[in-house]
Amino acid sequence: MNTAVQTHYIELGSSLHSFVQGAESFISKIRSTVSIWAARSNDRQQLSQMNSRMLADIGLNYGDVARESSKFFWQR
Numbered sequence: 001m002n003t004a005v006q007t008h009y010i011e012l013g014s015s016l017h018s019f020v021q022g023a024e025s026f027i028s029k030i031r032s033t034v035s036i037w038a039a040r041s042n043d044r045q046q047l048s049q050m051n052s053r054m055l056a057d058i059g060l061n062y063g064d065v066a067r068e069s070s071k072f073f074w075q076r
Contacts, residue, residue, distance in 0.1 A: 041073045 047060075048069045055061055 037073045040076075044069050044071070044073075 047065055050058075050065070052062070055065065
């Protein structure tokens with residue numbers, strides 16, 4: 001195999017490696033984001049099921065719960 005062909009394979013391999021790393025990073029970010037969204041949704045659902053005593057224990061009231069529960073899962 002001549003040097004030009006070897007160099008081409010090395011460049012192709014490096015480009016492919018960079019692409020795979022980028023794809024893995026992208027997928028990891030998506031997984032993390034979906035996990036955060038699921039946790040928010042779950043937390044808001046649990047919060048909406050608390051009674052007034054439980055809410056008072058954590059320093060919240062029904063108005064706080066209504067505001068938080070009305071948010072979309074992607075909102076902080």
